[in-house]
Amino acid sequence: MSINQNANAGALPNFRNLGIVLRILVIVDGICLAAALLETSEPLPLMEALVEMSAQAQPILLLSLLLLAAFNDLLHRLSYRSAIVALVAIEFAVATAMFFLGHHLFNAAGTLERYWLFTLLTTGVLVGYFELRGRALSPALTEARLQALQARIRPHFLFNSINAVLSLMRQDPRRAEQVIEDLAEMFRVLMADNRQLAPFSQEIALAKQYLNIEQLRLGERLQVEWDIEGFPDDALVPPLVLQPLLENAVYHGIEPRVEAGVISIQLRRDGDRVRVVLRNPYRPENDHHTGNHMALANIRERLALHFDAEASIKTSAAEGSYEVHIVMPYITGHA
Numbered sequence: 001m002s003i004n005q006n007a008n009a010g011a012l013p014n015f016r017n018l019g020i021v022l023r024i025l026v027i028v029d030g031i032c033l034a035a036a037l038l039e040t041s042e043p044l045p046l047m048e049a050l051v052e053m054s055a056q057a058q059p060i061l062l063l064s065l066l067l068l069a070a071f072n073d074l075l076h077r078l079s080y081r082s083a084i085v086a087l088v089a090i091e092f093a094v095a096t097a098m099f100f101l102g103h104h105l106f107n108a109a110g111t112l113e114r115y116w117l118f119t120l121l122t123t124g125v126l127v128g129y130f131e132l133r134g135r136a137l138s139p140a141l142t143e144a145r146l147q148a149l150q151a152r153i154r155p156h157f158l159f160n161s162i163n164a165v166l167s168l169m170r171q172d173p174r175r176a177e178q179v180i181e182d183l184a185e186m187f188r189v190l191m192a193d194n195r196q197l198a199p200f201s202q203e204i205a206l207a208k209q210y211l212n213i214e215q216l217r218l219g220e221r222l223q224v225e226w227d228i229e230g231f232p233d234d235a236l237v238p239p240l241v242l243q244p245l246l247e248n249a250v251y252h253g254i255e256p257r258v259e260a261g262v263i264s265i266q267l268r269r270d271g272d273r274v275r276v277v278l279r280n281p282y283r284p285e286n287d288h289h290t291g292n293h294m295a296l297a298n299i300r301e302r303l304a305l306h307f308d309a310e311a312s313i314k315t316s317a318a319e320g321s322y323e324v325h326i327v328m329p330y331i332t333g334h335a
Contacts, residue, residue, distance in 0.1 A: 012075055012083050013130045015068035019309025024126060028061050029054070031122055060098045060119065064091055088123055095119040164217040179216055182209040189239070197236040197306060197331075200267070200274070204228065207242040207265070214250050222254050225264040234332045235274050238302040244295040245278050245324055253280035253322065274328045282322035296324070303328065 013020045036049040067090055068075070075083045095115045161183055168176035186209050189202075215222050246263065254261045261281040268275045296313060303311040303326070311328045 011080060011134065012087065014308075015065065015072045015075075017308050017310055019307075020130075021065060022309065023129075024065065025061070027126060027129060028057060028122055031125060032057050035118075056098075056102070056115070057118065057122075059102070060091075060095050060115075063098065064094050067094065084127060087127070088120075091119050091123050092116060161213050161217070164213070168216070175216075179213055182213055186210060186213070186243075196239075198239045199233060199333075200231070200235040200237045201233040203237055203239065203242050204267075206240075207246055210243050210246060211250075211263075214254075218250070218254060221257065221260050222250065223260055223262045225262055227264065227266040230269070231267040232269055232330070232332075235269065236331050236333060237274070237328065238299075238306050241276070241299055241302075241326065242278070244299065248295050249278065249280035249322075253282060256283065257281060269330055272330050274330045276324075276326040276328075278324045279321055282317055282320060284317075299326070 015021070032053045033050060035053055036046055039049045040046050068087070071086075071090070075086060078086060095118075096112065099112050099115045161179070165176050165179050165183075168179065186206060189206050211222070211224050215224075242265070246265075249263050253263065262279075264277075264279045266275075266277040268277075296315065300313050303313060307329055311326070313324065313326045316323045316325070
């Protein structure tokens with residue numbers, strides 16, 4: 001499957017994405033209803049007009065979706081303007097073919113010009129909708145929220161890490177040097193351009209670096225369990241999915257405790273899906289859910305940006321445990 005899940009402004013949507021397909025179906029049906037309402041508002045004639053328009057529109061729509069899914073990778077290799085031209089050409093070719101086929105086999109009503117006009121109107125509405133939606137979910141807005149979240153958390157983490165390194169300088173200089181390198185690498189990733197999907201192996205490496213630094217500060221109070229055996233390293237994920245959740249898990253689940261606490265991370269491939277489950281200790285008096293709100297909202301937005309309705313993030317709190325469950329499509333960089 002293609003890496004390109006474009007929901008950005010200035011890019012066509014991914015026509016193989018279930019959420020995108022459902023949006024197109026709803027919008028086209030809405031246009032049919034609006035066109036029928038322009039003809040009549042009486043219930044029975046309205047139903048007849050809607051059935052007639054749907055009979056003309058649905059074959060064009062279904063064939064268009066099949067062709068756009070087949071040519072999805074090719075369309076995304078073109079510039080945006082060229083892709084729009086190609087998209088319109090495909091739609092006009094489908095509409096023309098369906099017109100002649102309908103007249104030849106079923107003696108369908110309507111003129112070729114009407115088919116073309118409806119196709120042009122519908123294509124224009126869909127392109128405009130996904131352009132506006134891309135702007136609303138643009139990476140710039142998402143990154144601004146992410147940076148606001150990082151600005152809130154980063155000083156707390158940075159100062160604690162520096163203090164931990166200073167305490168190690170004389171006792172274990174080599175380990176202190178390694179921690180400084182891990183810290184520098186972590187902040188390099190945090191400050192990088194994170195608009196594109198990245199291999200899950202990088203996300204795991206970043207999470208382990210973060211946990212190693214926190215382990216230095218919290219010692220035996222922080223225990224980590226990884227369950228990632230057999231997980232595909234080539235799976236692609238929006239960057240900074242695990243680390244903000246782990247930071248919240250440490251801050252709200254481990255730091256308030258005197259005794260040791262376990263954070264568990266489970267990664268699984270389930271057919272064409274990737275499942276991420278993160279658990280940490282939970283005490284209602286720590287108001288854990290409120291503390292996680294910003295990180296969860298940010299991750300939810302980036303999942304919607306890349307995967308639309310094909311991804312989800314859910315949370316649950318049981319006695320003594322808080323759980324975050326993320327489901328994403330399993331995609332790789334291979335077309």
